[in-house]
Amino acid sequence: MRTAKDNKLVLCPKCHKLNEFKSEPQQCTRCHGHFYSRQHNSLQYTLAWNIAALIAFIPANLYPIMIVYRLGIGTEATILSGIGEFIDHSLYPIAVIIFTASIIVPLFKIIGLFILVYKAHTGIRLKPSKNSKFYRVLEFLGPWSMLDVFVVALMVAVVELGFITSVAAGPAINYFTLTVIFTMLAANSFDPRLLWDKHIEDKQVHIK
Amino acid sequence: MNNNLNTKSLVACKQCDALYDKPHLKQGQIAKCNRCGSILIERKIDSINRSFYWSLAGLIFMLPAILLPIMGVTLAGQFHQASLFDCIIVLIERGFFMIASLMFLFAIAVPIVRLSGALYLAYSFKFNRLKPSLLNFFRAYHHLDHWAMLNVFMLGIVVSMYKLTDDTELSVNLGLLAFIFWLICSTMSAVALDQDYIWDKLEEAFANEEKNDANR
Numbered sequence: 154m155r156t157a158k159d160n161k162l163v164l165c166p167k168c169h170k171l172n173e174f175k176s177e178p179q180q181c182t183r184c185h186g187h188f189y190s191r192q193h194n195s196l197q198y199t200l201a202w203n204i205a206a207l208i209a210f211i212p213a214n215l216y217p218i219m220i221v222y223r224l225g226i227g228t229e230a231t232i233l234s235g236i237g238e239f240i241d242h243s244l245y246p247i248a249v250i251i252f253t254a255s256i257i258v259p260l261f262k263i264i265g266l267f268i269l270v271y272k273a274h275t276g277i278r279l280k281p282s283k284n285s286k287f288y289r290v291l292e293f294l295g296p297w298s299m300l301d302v303f304v305v306a307l308m309v310a311v312v313e314l315g316f317i318t319s320v321a322a323g324p325a326i327n328y329f330t331l332t333v334i335f336t337m338l339a340a341n342s343f344d345p346r347l348l349w350d351k352h353i354e355d356k357q358v359h360i361k
Numbered sequence: 362m363n364n365n366l367n368t369k370s371l372v373a374c375k376q377c378d379a380l381y382d383k384p385h386l387k388q389g390q391i392a393k394c395n396r397c398g399s400i401l402i403e404r405k406i407d408s409i410n411r412s413f414y415w416s417l418a419g420l421i422f423m424l425p426a427i428l429l430p431i432m433g434v435t436l437a438g439q440f441h442q443a444s445l446f447d448c449i450i451v452l453i454e455r456g457f458f459m460i461a462s463l464m465f466l467f468a469i470a471v472p473i474v475r476l477s478g479a480l481y482l483a484y485s486f487k488f489n490r491l492k493p494s495l496l497n498f499f500r501a502y503h504h505l506d507h508w509a510m511l512n513v514f515m516l517g518i519v520v521s522m523y524k525l526t527d528d529t530e531l532s533v534n535l536g537l538l539a540f541i542f543w544l545i546c547s548t549m550s551a552v553a554l555d556q557d558y559i560w561d562k563l564e565e566a567f568a569n570e571e572k573n574d575a576n577r
Contacts, residue, residue: 154379166434167503308521308524308525311434317436
């Protein structure tokens, strides 16, 4: 398998034009954007965003995300207790959707990216074709975690019947949004080509 | 010069850096990478016309989708309804500035910019008004690739409707219909836009100019 890197070519990440490798960073001859042959410090950035996301995920789950006032009495709900409420009201499909979008997906993304960074760095148990497919799934899932934030925002705006019932957002919504943004930035700064580079590198070491 | 031809007849995979000879595709065909399975090049059918009309339609539905109330609730004789824009106003009133601004970005600003960007690109191609500034414009357009979240907001509407029907009387409004159309139009205009084709055409159009610049 030929790669662009072996042939002293680099691909512009924005316009997908092949350029001859000159310097790093270099300017694309087509769109004039500056870029590196691999995303610059990709693993470090991914790791940093990932840790930030993990830290923000803790208060996101501890603080209440939504406060429902009924006749002046407020009940606070965290993400998990909100899901528990759905199950109590036997709204199972919603419980599953919210649980997937706001607990499973962020955790899955954070853990998955940690694993990918670890594999790309050490080359241990690296299966690039499987791992890059996994990466594409993670990238696709990114924005869907915003679901809970949008739901809370809609509830706050729609349910506004004064004293009878109203909904307020809790502080967790800020932290949760940060978690989602950080995981998206982490996924964006990961470069799947590093998986293949490491794979080829390890093979060559074996042959020698 | 020889090398320049070389890069034009080759194509590399964005995901795994594998290098291939550039395949000649007919409209509607897709070339996939052998090694990692991601899409190398895609020639879309009637791309310019399609993205022009879809984004035009999307911009028409934009205002009603944002301003018309999406849904309302009735409880104990009182009624209240809210639109997408109201959501943001309410969040600002309650002091959630970060959420309000991010929601404005992801659910309103980015989709609008993407739609009008696609319209502008398609317009320039359709009526043959290519300018060198389009290169920068299209490069900037790619920065927004991941950040439009209309589809997530749609699921949010469905979930909160389901939630609200449980203990209030829910009424759906025209805003929802407009929002659904807006979502469909903006998705279709993004899907219809053939990026490889546009980049190739832009390069062709301005290659001579650059040569002149280089000679000077």
